[in-house]
Amino acid sequence: MSMINYASREINCKLVYYGPGLGGKTTNLEHIYGKVSPNTRGKMISLATETERTLFFDFLPVDLGTIRGFKTRFHLYTVPGQVYYNASRKLILKGVDGIVFVADSQIERMEANVESMQNLYDNMAEYGYDLTKIPFVIQYNKRDLPNAAPIKDLQAALNPGWPIEDGAQQKVTPDPAHPGENLIEKAGGEWVGRAAYHEAVAVRGDGVFDTLKAVSKLVLKTLS
């Protein structure tokens, strides 16, 4: 639920980084915090356990620039990835404008990724939000690890696509980040849409800003 404050000329939007435990959600925010000028970001708040596992959320406000005289302020949240923190995870999704799903590319974490993705769909549905209709980007993190699964396997498991029933949207839409691939295409006689994805190594910062830019742009475009 983006909020426009005409008095202070600000557009405030809420982005949530979702995904399985230890997948790199907090690392994404830490990298953004470290790289963005202190003038354009606020304080990072982490509600974590003593072992630095996210307990409730991490929070980082970032200004991404000015459009039509309005400051675009994005509030970045992570959720606790561990399965048993679902009650807290659901609270953070309330009023979300855009989602980044941070998947752990390691083959061993495939099941945890799928479970977390299912949990995301379920929690969104409980609020009445439709994940296929709001800005949603997937980040395949830890691409540098030797046990990283191939992108096509991750895509097949986590981003198989959803049917596009609206005739106006049924047109081949290339994926700007991956030449030769499409976000919307006809497959087996049916039109399917997929979430945009980005590869990342969040500990080095690779792909972190590409992901943030992609989801923020989608959010602002919903206002245009």
Place this chain on the structure above:
Amino acid sequence: MAGAASWSFSENDFKQIQAHLQAYLRDCNARCALLVDRNGQLVATVGEMPQFDPTAFASLTAADFSANDQLAKMIGEPEFASLVHQGERESMYLADVAKRVILVVLFDRRATLGLVKIKAKGVVENLNKVFEEMFNRVGAGPTQKKGLLEGAEDEIDKLFG
């Protein structure tokens, strides 16, 4: 519903909110009143400017309120419409406004919790009216906002290089 409902408020709404909160602060001698939406965004601050980071404060307030809402449900209450956090010198009182916004009142020893609570009833009623009118107003939802960045696709593209 594709996504969460959105809302926006005009300068006039903002002035009304400020006037109600200023009167409330005068009546109960509290230091500062903040309005935070349930998603953690700061809507307004009236009274002494707080010394802390208000954005972080707002996100924690919303999380605090939401967590307590769930605790209420667990013990069989529909909600906790207000919360008190009492410190040795500084305290805060939180109250629900129109189910969408949280009023946070910061007060010290110059004010009493009783007065802060009693006077809050009136200001919450007044704010409820302002917010309900705002939400009911035609165009207060996504349609009005759509126009805000309409045709700004190029500018958005430029912003993200």
